[in-house]
Amino acid sequence: MEEEEGSSTSSVAVPVPPPPNKYDSWTTDPEELMMMMVDEAAVQQEGPRRRRDSMLNKLISTVYSGPTISDIESALSFTGGGDVDARNYNNSSAGPGALSSPEKVLMSKMENKYTLKIKTCGNGSSLAEDGYKWRKYGQKSIKNSPNPRSYYRCTNPRCNAKKQVERSTDEPDTLVVTYEGLHLHYTYSHFLHHQQPPPQPKKPKLGAGPPQQPIVVMDDDLLHGPAQQDIITTGPLGAAVMAPAPAPPPAAASFCYDLDDDVPAFFDDHDHHHHQQQHITNGGLLEDMVPLLVRRPCTTTTTTSAGSTSPDLSASSSVSWNPTSPYIDMAILSNIF
DNA sequence: CGGTTTTGACCGGCGC
């Protein structure tokens, strides 16, 4: 296996993250974000925290079932995460000397860099599409590599996230995607399945990835077939972490990227062929460390149909959330700026 | 027409 940043790769299991600390510091942990959001939305409603945690866990598992930032973080630290110091941010349990101010945390995140190795599908398709919109700004042929490296930048003007994509020399069906920087944007609708994004005056081009990358529909065929993806995240020193490959979803659940709008969407098999998924808008701090690729498909069913029904989030949780709430954006922005 | 891709040029870091 070839290496990024010149160190050996050793696969380890993603350690179970410690229970999230309370929200006394800036965080990108989806669970903590959700906790913050609900805290605000509930207007400091008192209640048994344990019960609320349980409900939140259900809610979170509805929309997110992949490794959390803490997972990645822990994994990187376990594998000698090194000078890029992925361990510092969102480590509110760190002792004296730990980064605490948003500025420091942000700086730490800005320096962050990690690599995913993505096995593409046998037919040449891949999962290198990660839910963000990227603009290619350069391509270079790399010494000792027959494959060029492509450079992408997040299309969001206030976002400095970048990524590099190149095909592995040893494994032609593997893409090496190196993410760098922080997505300084967040859309709450990322969590929502039932909210249509605002109509876009111009449809973004799909070719955000290398030219050979079609947008992937990760349906049951792919998930159950031999081309099931193995995704390996590689820390700053190149120590690889086996992230859970997309697990076969329950019978009715699938995960895909919308062929039309280049956004991930969940849908069930009943509407599988309608391609009328609900949308989740691009962007989000979560994806900075946990691209959608790393996530497993929803383990609870989400439903869509001809654009009128909404996924039954409330079915797995009694927590309600007004989709128009600006809480996430405000929370993020107030901590960034 | 506006956004994206392509691609050669340019720049800075690094090793010799």
Added chain:
DNA sequence: GCGCCGGTCAAAACCG
């Protein structure tokens, strides 16, 4: 100082 290399810039081409 020089050359190599990787990363970025920017103008032109492309595309819907």
